Amino acid sequence: MALTEFDIIRRWFTPARAGAGVRTGVGDDGAVLAPPPGRELVVVTDTLVEGVHFLRGTDPADLGYRLLAVNLSDLAAMGAEPAWFTLNLTVPAAGAAWFEGFAAGLGALARRWDMDLVGGDTCRGPCVLSLTAAGTVPPGQALGRGGGRPGDGLYVTGTLGDAAAGLACLRGERRGDACKALVQRFLRPEPRVAAGLALRGLASACIDVSDGLAADLGHLLAAGGCGAVVEVEAVPVSPELARHEPDPERRLALALGGGDDYELCFSVPPGAEDRLAAAAEAAGVGFTRIGELVPQPGLVLRHADGSPCPPPAGWTHFGEAAG
Ligand code: ADP
Numbered sequence: 001m002a003l004t005e006f007d008i009i010r011r012w013f014t015p016a017r018a019g020a021g022v023r024t025g026v027g028d029d030g031a032v033l034a035p036p037p038g039r040e041l042v043v044v045t046d047t048l049v050e051g052v053h054f055l056r057g058t059d060p061a062d063l064g065y066r067l068l069a070v071n072l073s074d075l076a077a078m079g080a081e082p083a084w085f086t087l088n089l090t091v092p093a094a095g096a097a098w099f100e101g102f103a104a105g106l107g108a109l110a111r112r113w114d115m116d117l118v119g120g121d122t123c124r125g126p127c128v129l130s131l132t133a134a135g136t137v138p139p140g141q142a143l144g145r146g147g148g149r150p151g152d153g154l155y156v157t158g159t160l161g162d163a164a165a166g167l168a169c170l171r172g173e174r175r176g177d178a179c180k181a182l183v184q185r186f187l188r189p190e191p192r193v194a195a196g197l198a199l200r201g202l203a204s205a206c207i208d209v210s211d212g213l214a215a216d217l218g219h220l221l222a223a224g225g226c227g228a229v230v231e232v233e234a235v236p237v238s239p240e241l242a243r244h245e246p247d248p249e250r251r252l253a254l255a256l257g258g259g260d261d262y263e264l265c266f267s268v269p270p271g272a273e274d275r276l277a278a279a280a281e282a283a284g285v286g287f288t289r290i291g292e293l294v295p296q297p298g299l300v301l302r303h304a305d306g307s308p309c310p311p312p313a314g315w316t317h318f319g320e321a322a323g
């Protein structure tokens with residue numbers, strides 16, 4: 001028997017208990033939410049479209065995880081503490097197994113960050129998965145893209161390029177024993193929420209790396225009205241990617257141009273090195289200095305010895321990033 005919209009909401013998307021600050025959750029015409037006194041709300045949203053953002057046949061548990069993870073990454077980039085989310089599902093006729101898997105992947109990540117589902121919409125149609133999440137920050141403390149100034153150090157969390165290599169493995173374009181770990185990084189990105197929280201009051205600007213470092217750094221530079229010099233040898237890659245792609249130029253192309261890593265890229269005014277080390281420790285992820293902001297607009301790549309580095313061959317995003 002076909003599942004109705006109401007069966008779906010009741011079985012998979014009605015939380016068993018009301019979460020913190022949820023006066024009214026799923027089941028009414030709207031959610032009534034009480035942010036902690038004095039805090040500001042940060043609201044983010046992201047959509048995954050079948051055939052555009054994910055391949056048909058993707059495990060629904062991976063989709064549920066990913067849909068929340070990409071929104072958590074936006075909250076992280078704003079320095080917000082995750083609180084609530086709503087879920088808009090448009091799916092073709094799907095059976096119980098699909099919803100069961102999707103809700104399990106989504107729910108596991110929601111529990112990890114103590115987030116509550118408070119509403120949504122459920123429709124039949126081509127597969128489009130959309131989520132809106134809200135978090136909170138102390139007044140005036142949200143991070144933004146626009147605060148970077150010349151002389152600030154430029155940093156990234158974690159490592160870059162794995163997800164792009166993982167997607168190529170999934171498509172059968174790359175092979176090797178590192179593929180399993182790389183595919184996992186594509187399917188289950190780790191949102192850097194703890195890093196975003198630790199960077200409040202410390203980073204001058206912050207953005208999450210969803211479209212590739214060069215492209216997203218380009219947004220941070222444009223918003224701040226400055227440029228950057230990046231030292232290519234400093235751009236951090238995982239041991240798996242180093243093993244999988246031994247050619248330094250091709251590896252750099254993945255690390256600078258590959259999307260979907262969901263690391264944070266941020267700038268920090270000089271003189272905060274000790275606090276930054278403590279923040280990385282608190283966040284449980286490495287912060288790597290990759291360069292510096294400069295007055296001259298655009299992105300300049302350099303080697304460690306100061307000599308210029310040409311853009312990696314086959315890397316088409318360079319013009320956009322520099323613009
Ligand atoms: P309305 O007709 O008022 O839009 P719906 O029938 O669409 O209400 O939804 C009923 C209730 O279920 C609402 O509280 C709505 O927020 C919630 N809801 C609908 N779809 C979802 C979903 N996918 N996840 C969580 N809550 C949902």
Ligand code: MG
Nearest residue numbers: 029120121122
């Ligand atoms: Mg509705």
